Amino acid sequence: MTRSTDGPWDPAIVDLPLSPWRDRFLWVEEIQASPAGDAAAAVVRLGEEGFSVCVNGDPWPEPFEKIWHLRYAPDGRLVALASREGEWTVVVDGVPWENRFSFVWNPLFSRDGSRIAVAFQRDMAYGMAVDDVPWEETFPNLTCPLLRADGAATAAVVQTEPLSEGDIVKYREGIYTAAVDGRPWERRFMNVWGLACSADGGGRLAAEVRLSPTEYTIAVDGTPWGETFACVWTPLVHPVRGTVLAPVRREGSWWLAEDGRILWDRPFVQLWQPQVSPDGRHIAAVVAPAFGRWTVAVDGRPWKATAGEMASDPCFSPAGGRLAVRFKDHGRWTIAVDGRVWRQARQMVFTPVFSPDGGRLCVRFKEQGRFGYLLDDRPWELAAEAAWDPVFSPAGDRLLLRTVEGGLFRRRVLPLEDFGKV
């Protein structure tokens, strides 16, 4: 890639031709774009010797038998899961971890990308590994792996003893719990699902647990709430209050509960994906105020605007003053912001991205296989072959767009006023 800029946020277009890759390798899998847009990579098929990863046109020095789940970490390191001689490991910027496993999956990154975790199976024993350090204790099975946002802790749902098929008695007695850094909670449950922990140190781990076939609740650090419910969904640790929030089902309706007590004063037909604003002042969740109608509620009050098919991925602005959500209605996706639905709708819209001050909102879309962007409900029909989520500059006055256009991987930095022009 040719650099023609002095700084990462100077307006510029930098192209990287991808066609030589296709000439050089048997096939090129999905292109991955680095967070800064300064690199593009893909798993490539070499031939009889197997697979490699091509980064800006150059393959990793050593091939692997198989490679999958190639992703850039937030800090720009390139991570893949790869096998050699039947053993799997994590490969970071072409360098494999020393540990080998029977299988690895579900790689996770800390918020800043400095820590990498993965679920592993080794000789039918299951655990997690962080930065090449496996859990000391392993289990007959493991699901729902989680890495805390600061990267300092891992957690997962674990099965603590083997279960023969058909053994409904042992199952009912409880063989599941949560483990933190490989150490299981003392108490066992009939089922354990979605985990949540506080973003930083000193936090709590909360989990959906099933106490009996018909009793559900939330367990926090291994201790269930005193209240039980007909069902619960994945909890959330309040980043400021330190309390645990969770959707709970009672008498056929869904409520938001906090530390076991009903928090909002009204129930919904459905309630899930709770979010807390970064300043801790507001709580939002996806809700169905009526059967077949979807929106978000903020502090218990649903927006009047609703969608008939889906509301998903509620997202607060960095300061917490604004809220955006993906809406799907009549087969088309759009964005709703602060209760107002955008006029532009597309076959697919991706995750909305706020500017640092929350004043602007940009989102990637896809229509008939081609990508473009919407900025504050204004479209840019780039007709790109591939595109990644937009990135605002720290000052919020520029956008970084990463696309593939005409066979070129393109890094484009532009002032907001030039959106749609270049």
Place this chain on the structure above:
Amino acid sequence: MPETKPKDAPPAVDEGIERGIAGLTEERIRKAIRRVLSGETGARLKAYVDTCIHCGLCSEACHFFLSRDRDPAYAPVGKVKQTLWEMLRRDGRVGPEFIKQARIVASTHCNLCKRCAMYCPFGIDVAYLMLVVRRICHLLGVTPLYIQDTANSHAATLNQMWVKDDEWIDTLMWQEEEARGEIPDLRIPLEKEGADILYSVIGPEPKFQAQLIYQAAVILHVAGVDWTMPATPGWDNSDMAMFTGDNEIMGRLKRAHFETAARLRVNRIVMGECGHAFRSVYDVGNRWLGWSMPPIPIVHAIDFYHELLEEGRIRVARLFEEPVTLHDPCNVVRGGGLHEKARAVVRRTCAHFIEMEPNREHNYCCCAGGGVINCGPPYKKHRVESNRVKAEQIAAAKLKGAKIVITPCHNCHSGIEDIIHHYDLGVETRFLGDILYQVMEKP
């Protein structure tokens, strides 16, 4: 109206049911019945109960009734009389033995096939009433062992067959590798965000029928489809919890399925040849969650094959020569209206098509669906004997020359295989995908 229990009911020795009733009291039973009748049902149940005039016209619709020499205990209305009506009449004051029998009737004497709803002058849906009974039994912990174990798998792993997260991915990679022996550049793209289609399957496919994933991958690859499969739970569209009455686990499964598709930002979900899973994602599970329709369109394999053939994305190299007949799966025909598309696919791929009679929405159930086959070996003999009419249907098609029974549904496939063996019919079953894979043009 039936006044006695079924004459040929199997001697149920089912640990799941026996253990379940062991701890029951009449008070607990009454509480569960009241919870469901007053808290979980409403105008629909009241309308059905108040409207039924006990005419018995539903009887002629039921393969159990017809196959068991018109024993009224097997008539749809007879099953309601033995279960829900009695609970209502006695205001929930029934004992453990009653619950045991109610569970057996609701879970193993009815496939929830809804054929009887077409024969009822008022359209009363007996399948719904049987599901209400199953729900009550679930709340009481009285469920046949085999299907309870399957529901336990659903709860623990979010798939039907205890497939662990790594086993799922490994199986996909294995099938991809196998398929590359035939098509060297074939891929099963995992976790491809923004693909057009998410392809989803049922738990038994990676567990026992991995070749079906191979075949699907070949079809999708040759058709040039932009597709993906998830490397996380949520890949399994099946749902035995729907049939045990465990609505909460049903909802959990369907949420995982749709949220997986939403996470991968796909436009549509294409599912394999499964009928009950279609019912779960298209009708029952989605609605329990509050979606009036699937939030992401669900395309059953029949519909998808039809689309690929109509658009010329799959071409037929040579027609399948052996004469075929077609079984219409209840959940995608009465429940989804796919009978003409199924025929269009058969006619495009097969040289000789012989209709089974009756057919389309009037076709007889396979007697495996509704979770009945999943109740396991204790009920197998009763199940196959309760579908003599299906055997007669197939035998009649065979007399006209049919050698293959196409069954585009997993439960139907297994159920009809059992019937073929039990009645020594001398024909074979195939999925539509088996036929399509065999006759399509490949690079």
